[in-house]
Amino acid sequence: MLKNAPRLTHTLIASAVLLLAACSSQQETPVEPIGHSNGGILPGTQKPEAPNEVVSNYQWYQTVLIAIKANDDAQPAQFLARQNPSAMANTVRNQWLKSLGKRGNWTLFRQQYAQLNAADRDQETRCYAAFGGIDSDRILRQELVRELGRLPEGCNRWLNQAAAAGQLNSDDAWRRVRGLLAANQITDARNLAQSLGSPLSNPLNSSTGGSAGAQESLLYRVISKEGRSQSNAAATLQGITPNLTPPQVGFAWAQLGLTQAYNQNASNALAYFDQADINQMSVEMWEWYARSALRLQRWEKLADIIRAMPKKLQDDPTWQYWLARSYVAQGKNEQAKSLFQHAATSGRNFYALLATEALGNKADVRSNAGESSRHDLKKVEQDGNINRSLVLFNASQNGGDWTMRRQAQQEWRYAIRDYNEDTLLASSALAEKQGFYEMGILSADKTNHKLNYALRYIAPFKNLTVPYAQQAGVDPAWVYGLIRQESRFMIGAKSNVGATGLMQVMPATANEIANKLGMSPDELHTMAGNIRMGTWYLGDIRTRLGDEVLATAGYNAGPSRARRWQAAAPLEGAIYAETIPFDETRTYVKNVMTNATYYANLFNEPQTSLTKRMGMIPAR
DSSP states (O other), X not given: OBOOOOOOOHHHHHHHHHHHHHHHHTOOSOOOOOOBTTSSOOTTOOOOOOHHHHHHHHHHHHHHHHHHHTTOOHHHHHHHHTXXXXXXXXXXXXXXXXXXXXXXXXXXXXXXXXXXXXXXXXXHHHHHHHHTTSOOOHHHHHHHHTOOSOOOHHHHHHHHHHHHTTOSOHHHHHHHHHHHHHTTOHHHHHHHHHHTTOOOOOTTTOOSOOSHHHHHHHHHHHHSHHHHTSTTHHHHHHHHGGGSOHHHHHHHHHHHHHHHHHTTOHHHHHHHHTTSOGGGOOHHHHHHHHHHHHHTTOHHHHHHHHHHSOHHHHTSHHHHHHHHHHHHHTXXXXXXXXXXXXXXXXXXXXXXXXXXXXXXXXXXXXXXXXXXXXXXXXXXXXXXXXXXXXXXXXXXXXXXXXXXXXXXXXXXXXXXXXXXXXXXXXXXXXXXXXXXXXXXXXXXXXXXXXXXXXXXXXXXXXXXXXHHHHHHTOOHHHHHHHXXXXXXXXXXXXXXXXXXXXXXXXXXXXXXXHHHHTOOGGGGGSHHHHHHHHHHHHHHHHHHHSOHHHHHHHHHHOHHHHHHTSOSSOEEHHHHHHTOSOHHHHHHHHHHHHHHHHHHHHTTOSOOOHHHHHOEEOOO
């Protein structure tokens, strides 16, 4: 998430609006939007608004959101009465509905809920509708009671109401209680247990079992963050097992296994997971059960775990690929081939590409869709939702307002949600032309049949990126793969921790680099300076760690962590990546390396195999 930059001044807004108005005055006669799923104008699609109206509505929108927090019903009603369908309107109505639900104003809630399309209702809005008896959503209720972590207030209130009415599966509900305790969500755990008719005793003082609530409290000794981190946690669990039910004991072993897996104690993790109750395990627990076997390359064990996973998880390309690999290791090549073929058709993700290469093929970067015509670009531009997004984007560019840019992104997502693939590609080309690179990539990434790789893997700023990459001795395709993941080519991007620019360099790191290169630290905020610093740092980490995969992990999480995650023996790069204990870094490494492979193919570089690029990670 990007930090808020200073808000636009009236002068900057006025300048942006005048500039956009001048541009729009030169446009051709408006034409109808193209390529929606119904073959014509999408219901609710409207003609473009005047630029000053868009910016004015955005400012009003910000005021309305504040008013909703103060339980003001007049301002959201006035705002919505004057708005065309948009992402802003959806956000206001959802936020207002949650405020109404929290206050129990069901008459007004019912009226506004009916005006919000089912696809636009967010989770907590749906929860309040069910809580107020306005909508019945059994499927959502079944999904939520299986969640082990924190949920929005409205969803907790609904689950508590359902528990008190005897509408929840008791096993699932108590499983959620212990999941909340493990996540240190004590208040939510207490409220749900109370609603189930068996209050929790003080988790810290419980000494014996008894009622369900008392047993869960006793279990807290082991599954709390402090309890599960103790070296004698397993012994403690064994000691209290006679006072617990089998599901409680089975959950605790899974929680201890998860802790060991995150600490990369794979052998202990497997031993603990083996004693778990699989009906108590979350998706996270299942995945780390498998990763523990993978880390140890216990292929038969890995196959057993994957085959026991819930069906939805088994069908994920990640586990299709690793099940195939486990079959290869066991000499079951025909079974492996079928799984590789299935994973290879899942898109252009990390495992789709690894599976493609396992079948003897390589990344195919031949586009089967050409450039969109000027006529089609005009049609997309005249979609009122796209136009609103571009007005906000250009105004945010002029004023450095990242809050406004995020809203421009939301409006773009709203606009393209029902586009067909031709129109998605036209919208992608329009976004790239406007410099709205992140939304251009998003639109191109949404196509599955009509593919344009020049839009999907854009490569702007080559006049800076390639020379600086070569100067730092790093592969330009790798640099582009990293920028695509880091910033989506957003000039001036700033993360919530302060990482800045195209290559998301931290200020402290920039100071060190500047001293070594004889640069000014302020050059971090220029395009050339940011790319020079980022490529140099990437090369420096690779030199220190000796490997591209390690350097990619180190660029995101720090070189010391990347080293810590190495195994005692050489480890396949894909296994290293999949067993990184930080979710963000694990995804980051896989995406960067996949991006780099596609860029290498597009640039006609020699490093065109993801499998070879991942290589082997040296021992720690």
